[in-house]
Amino acid sequence: MPQPLSTREANLFRQVIRNYEDKQYKRGLKAAEQILKKTPRHGDTMAMKALILNAQGKTDEAFALGKEALTVDMRSHICWHVYGLLYRTHKNFEEAIKAYKFALRLEPESPQIQRDLAILQIQMRDYQGYVQSRHAMLQAKPQLRQSWTGLAIAHHLAGELQEAENILTTYQDTLKNAPSKTDLENSEAVMYRNMIIAETGDTQRALEHLESDAKDNLDRLAVMERRAEYLSKLGRKDEAATAYRALLDRNSEHPQYYYDLIKALGIEEDAKAKKAIFDEYADKYARCDAARRIPLDFLSGDEFREAARRYLTLMLNKAVPSTFANLKHLYSDSFKKETLPALAEAYLESEDGKKVQGKAAALYFLAQHYNYHLSRDLTKAMEYCEKAIELEPKSVDFAMTKARIYKHHGNVKKASEAMDYARSLDIKDRYINSKAAKYQLRNNENEKALKTMGLFTRADTVGGPLVDLLDMQCVWFLTEDGEAHARRGNTGLALKRFHQIWNIFDIWQEDQFDFHSFSLRKGLIRAYVDMIRWEDRLREHPFYSRAALDAVKLYVSMYDASGAGLANGVNGSASGAAADGGADVAAEKKAAKKAKKEAQKAEREAAEKAAKQDPNKAAAAQKGKGEEPAAKKDDDPEGKKLAQTKDPLDDVMKFLTPLLQFSPKNIEAQFAGFEVFLRRRKYVLALGCLNAAHALDAEHPKVHLHALRLRHALDAETLGGLPAPVQAVIKADFAAAAPPPGADLKKANDAFRAAHGASAPHVLAAAQAARALGEDKAACERAAAGALEVEGVTLEEALEAYEVLKGWKSGELEAFRTAAGGKWPGATVFA
Known part of the structure; x- marks a missing residue:
């Protein structure tokens, strides 16, 4: 009691x-x-x-x-x-x-x-x-x-x-x-009720409620949008068109209003009628960009050329930096891809193009054109960029494009230096400062990037810029930092960053707690319902997918490096991390030791900086009525405990499960799931990931590679030794993705190689599959190196082949590096 x-x-x-x-x-x-x-x-x-x-x-x-x-x-x-x-x-x-x-x-x-x-x-x-x-x-x-x-x-x-x-x-x-x-x-409650009526599918009643109860609603824009939407759904085209015109008069830059007006008028297939609508609003609103740009999406031939000429001339005369960004989506059409640079060249030869401002803008447009992946010619891109810089040496945009050209050359060192120079041209611009830090991280300059970011973080933050970036939940920096540490062999800090990103998404999930009561108190009902639905899809965000894929790749390589993957006979050549008895331990230890020293140095500098701060600041912060809870101390700041895990395949499920649940249409997520489940001998789950990838892209080279690996693993395991339900699922679902049990996998792989000899990724996948099937090591290495000789091979594809050979510790590596260096002079990515 x-x-x-x-x-x-x-x-x-x-x-x-x-x-x-x-x-x-x-x-x-x-x-x-x-x-x-x-x-x-x-x-x-x-x-x-x-x-x-x-x-x-x-x-x-x-x-x-x-x-x-x-x-x-x-x-x-x-x-x-x-x-x-x-x-x-x-x-x-x-x-x-x-x-x-x-x-x-x-x-x-x-x-x-x-x-x-x-x-x-x-x-x-x-x-x-x-x-x-x-x-x-x-x-x-x-x-x-x-x-x-x-x-x-x-x-x-x-x-x-x-x-x-x-x-x-x-x-x-x-x-x-x-x-x-x-x-x-009350105004919000009325619109919320209207939202519910609309979701029942009774559009007529939703419109009637809107016109009776919401006619004086404070959210006038929402009322106008919903009314136009309902009228369009009910087929009342004239009234819907009038409603959308009212919205365009309110905001003529909103592209969706134009699309909806065209749909309401029923002229989706009539290019002439559509152009008349846009011409009307271009004449009505002299400064309207949307009415001049959107017609370029559907016009063709001479009409497109003339409209594009007028639009490009207007933008280049104003020297609008985003001109190319606004038009690059048109490059999916080969005619438009050829027409736009020709118009820019013609502009340079015209009277307008002789003015310094317009000439620099046209040169900048052409530099971006030749730097774009659908029209890439990096030599020409650099020529035009240098000419633009000669005209305007202090232009941050031009300097940034030069850095991007170096990046596409594969020279990450010069790209980093060029982007840092661009940063120096405007030291008050947070965006270019972040870009410089990003390029430094791509060049594996973690400490330098942190100092660059520190120029815009709070100077009085105890623990330095990294603590402030964590507080500000700067996911892109943490991702790039983790990837750079992974490339440098510092597994602990790389895992630390990926877990910090996972925690940030977890915090966003928990942040709902504050809004469950707040939104009702403030009456923000529709926004609250939208937030709940957004939170349900939170981890499908590309930021999470990228960090999760990085973490899966790192955990799988840790598992393979331990020798377990090799013992299971399933790692084959997918990661290449343990194909020759494990990773280069001495090199890893050296890189980890170097990274540790650098981290300790950064920690000492942060501690010294904190010690020099005014101690009265901390005392002043504690004054007042309330007391903040003590900050929880990080007992593993360098990620050593994370790197010492005994079961990486168990730890990786923390990242993999949400990835597969919320991003099922991400083929890389399915491949990541396959790698993990194959190593865990979860063959049905591995098959599920393989089938999902096959449904997304049956011609993807990794689909063939993983299908052969799974069939080979099952043959080695002996299918008859698996439980009957597992056998039934595998026999029923495996047919679409791979040869049947007992088939000659080597012949199937040879046929695949012969059919796809003109594609570097497919040639590499065939070589990896041959290695997984236990074929001659030297022959497999020569086949993988042969991807470099495929006509049209890109720098990214060559780099993928290089990483595979590097993982295999291949004798072909030096020859491949030399050949790739000749093919892409100046590229440092093969160093």
């Missing part, structure tokens, strides 16, 4: 609660200690002390005390509520929900417990549970609009659209006085 409190201690306990709510943790802890000194078995006080310790960052100690508080008083709703909060801190949301439900049984009228439970249910997407919680909250406070809105949202997200609409309608009917026209919360 819990010990009762005297009046004095009861007052102290209330003070503990106030101190916690006001973030006065030290005072609250002191008051709790006073209570426990006299009544050491008071569960509620123990629970509140645990909560304060948790807020101070002492989570393990807090959790232990929270459990002890429960053993003292199992009937206390405070103890159960705190227990749930502690589980939430540990991200064990299922157990937290259970604890909240226990607390709610003991104290059904507690709004705080009910609110915390509801927030966790929506966070976990337990929509039915959220509906029940919101219903209880509505019964407790039916006078609040947000109680009704919250229940409507719960039904909406659960897919019960009619119930959601009924809730909003019922609340509206209970109002005795009509809301003011300036009531923002």
Whole structure:
């Protein structure tokens, strides 16, 4: 039984609660200690002390005390509520929900417990549970609009659209006085109800509701857009066209309005009628860019040439830097790809082209044209870029393009130097500063890049620029930094960066907690629903995919380097990391040692910088009513523990599972899954990834490579030794991607090589497959090196072959490097 409190201690306990709510943790802890000194078995006080310790960052100690508080008083709703909060801190949301439900049984009228439970249910997407919680909250406070809105949202997200609409309608009917026209919360609720009606598919009723209830809505743009959309869907073309024209008069630069107007008029296939629409708005709005640029997408022949000439002349006269970026999407059409540079050349010969500003802009356009991958001629690109720089030596744009040309030459060192020079031309520009840092990272200059980024981070950040970049969640820098460390052989820091990116996405997932209550309080309902749906697709973002693929590649190479992949006979030549008995240990140790010294040096410099700072700043930051929780110390700043993992294939699933779940149409994600599952002998899962890749691109060279590797692995494993269900799945699903069991895999690979001899990636894949099948090592190496001789081979394809030979520690490597250097003089990527 819990010990009762005297009046004095009861007052102290209330003070503990106030101190916690006001973030006065030290005072609250002191008051709790006073209570426990006299009544050491008071569960509620123990629970509140645990909560304060948790807020101070002492989570393990807090959790232990929270459990002890429960053993003292199992009937206390405070103890159960705190227990749930502690589980939430540990991200064990299922157990937290259970604890909240226990607390709610003991104290059904507690709004705080009910609110915390509801927030966790929506966070976990337990929509039915959220509906029940919101219903209880509505019964407790039916006078609040947000109680009704919250229940409507719960039904909406659960897919019960009619119930959601009924809730909003019922609340509206209970109002005795009509809301003011300036009531923002009511205005948003009306548009939210209209959104729900539209999602039911009843467009006619949605339009009627819009024209009756939302005619005076504060969000005029949303009303106009929805009205135009509904009219178009209902086939009322004339009215829809009028509605879209009203939107264009409001914003003539919005491309979608033009497309929707054309669709409403039914002239999608009539180029002349479409051009008339754009000409109308080009005449009406003299400074409108969209009306002049969009027709270039559908015009052809002489009409295109004339429209492009006018547009290009206008842009070059103004020296608009983004001209090429606005037009490069047209290069998918060969006629337009040839016409645009010809027009730029003609402009240079015209009177307009003799003016310095216009001439420089035209030269810049041509430099970008020849630097673009669909029209690449790097020699010409550099010529035009140098001419442009002669005219305007201080142009940041021209200097940046020169750096990009060096990058496409494969000379990452000169590219880095050129981009740093471009940065020096405008030291106040954050964008060019970031570009310079990115190029330095591509040149494996991690420390230099961090100093460059430090020019725009907070100077007073303890720990230096990296800590500030982490706080600012600068994902692109962390990704590039991790990739550079991986290239340098510093596995620990590379893994550290990829895990930091994973944590950032995890933080974005957790950040929803703040908005579940905030959005209802502020009445931002539509934005909140959009956010929930966006969060459901969060990890399909390209930033996550790239970092996850990097992490998978690194973990797989760690597994292969340990010799386990070779022992299993499945690593073949896919990664090449252990094809000759493991990685070059001495080289790896040397690179890791060098990286460690550099990291220690950077850490010392950061510590010295922090020591020189005004100590009064830290004291001033602590002043005030609240106390911030202690920052959690990173016990593995260099990623040593991550690099010392005993089971890399288990650790990699943290990255791989969301990658496959949210990016199923990313073929590289499917290949990454195949590599992991094959090594784990999860043959059905490996086959699933292979089939998914085959469905995405059956002609991709890696589909052939992995199909043969999987068939070879199954033959070595003996298919009959696998469980019957596994055998059934493999026999049923394998036919499309690879030869049947018992087929001659060598002959199949030879046929593939013969059929695709004109493609460097396919030649390389055939060589890798031959190596995986156990064919002659020297012959496989010569075949892989032969990819360099394929006509039309690109620098990127040659670099891929080079990395494979490097992984094999091939005797062909030096000859390949020499030949590639002759083919791409100045390229440093083969060094």
